[in-house]
Amino acid sequence: MDRKKASDFPPEVMELFDGYVHGRITRREFLDRAARYAVGGVTAAGFLEMLSPNFALAQQVKPDDARIKVQWLDYAARGGSPNMRGYLATPAKAGKAPGVVVFHENRGLNPYIEDVARRVATAGYVAFAPDALAPVGGYPGDETKAREMFNKLEQPKVVEDLMGAYPVLKGRPECNGRIGAVGFCMGGLYTNIMATREPELRAAVPFYGPPPTNLGDAARIKAPMLVQLAETDNFVNSKWPPWEEALKANKVSYTMRMYPGTQHGFHNDTTPRYDEAAAKLAWQRTLDFFDLHLRG
Numbered sequence: 001m002d003r004k005k006a007s008d009f010p011p012e013v014m015e016l017f018d019g020y021v022h023g024r025i026t027r028r029e030f031l032d033r034a035a036r037y038a039v040g041g042v043t044a045a046g047f048l049e050m051l052s053p054n055f056a057l058a059q060q061v062k063p064d065d066a067r068i069k070v071q072w073l074d075y076a077a078r079g080g081s082p083n084m085r086g087y088l089a090t091p092a093k094a095g096k097a098p099g100v101v102v103f104h105e106n107r108g109l110n111p112y113i114e115d116v117a118r119r120v121a122t123a124g125y126v127a128f129a130p131d132a133l134a135p136v137g138g139y140p141g142d143e144t145k146a147r148e149m150f151n152k153l154e155q156p157k158v159v160e161d162l163m164g165a166y167p168v169l170k171g172r173p174e175c176n177g178r179i180g181a182v183g184f185c186m187g188g189l190y191t192n193i194m195a196t197r198e199p200e201l202r203a204a205v206p207f208y209g210p211p212p213t214n215l216g217d218a219a220r221i222k223a224p225m226l227v228q229l230a231e232t233d234n235f236v237n238s239k240w241p242p243w244e245e246a247l248k249a250n251k252v253s254y255t256m257r258m259y260p261g262t263q264h265g266f267h268n269d270t271t272p273r274y275d276e277a278a279a280k281l282a283w284q285r286t287l288d289f290f291d292l293h294l295r296g
Helices: 011-021 028-038 044-051 113-124 145-149 155-163 165-170 185-195 214-222 239-248 278-294
Strands: 067-074 086-089 098-105 126-130 175-184 204-207 227-234 255-263
Touching: 011 028, 011 044, 011 255, 028 044, 028 214, 067 165, 086 113, 098 113, 098 165, 098 278, 113 126, 113 175, 126 165, 155 165, 155 185, 155 227, 165 175, 175 185, 175 278, 185 204, 185 214, 204 278, 214 239, 227 239, 227 278, 255 278
Parallel strands: 098 126, 098 175, 175 204, 204 227, 227 255
Antiparallel strands: 067 086, 086 126
């Protein structure tokens, strides 16, 4: 099928869409403001439909792939919800392997993130992806509803719920105790937070995620970091310079990679913001980083 690209849309519409998916403007505000750019028979509602995720595009590794095994795990979060849940993907090959916590965006554990966990497992890691929406019924299968559910959650509680994934993964018999983390958008924020919370974390790869509210938390980071940023991402990128200064001041080992011509969400292959070349390069760098710090 024909895959739309970010370049097929006016830049102003892409910026409005970014504001909508992150809750900075409402759906009505998006439609009202995007209407001025609607030409050639394309309506503002048409823009929104074309920009919304198509999960059929994102399945790179099927759940029944012979290289991996998958299952759902229930767990009680530390200081958070008693009914958390996550998606575990492990290599089919017997033996212990390093682990990777996979953090989702602001829409819960959707099929894209499930697939990312399976991709991690095919690379030889034990992947565990927690679902922040588990206490309210889990990812609902609808992105708009998922975003609304997520935005109603108490963020301090969400952090505790998601941080509980670390001890769950570390305690798995398939995991050798060497653990990294990767996350996207809000998941990038949670990756940064996990780096400040877990002194034994061995590698952190936040994709276009903001830093913790307290920049001083950088003093607690022991893990090397690979920071992946999109070129066109005003909200996140505006927060990078002070976060970088905090990392430098606390002598955190980090590398920042910015991908020219990309939008926020460029790794997510379900929407037109996906950039195939940048996504593949960023993912290969992620796996190389994990190989260096989790297998070395």
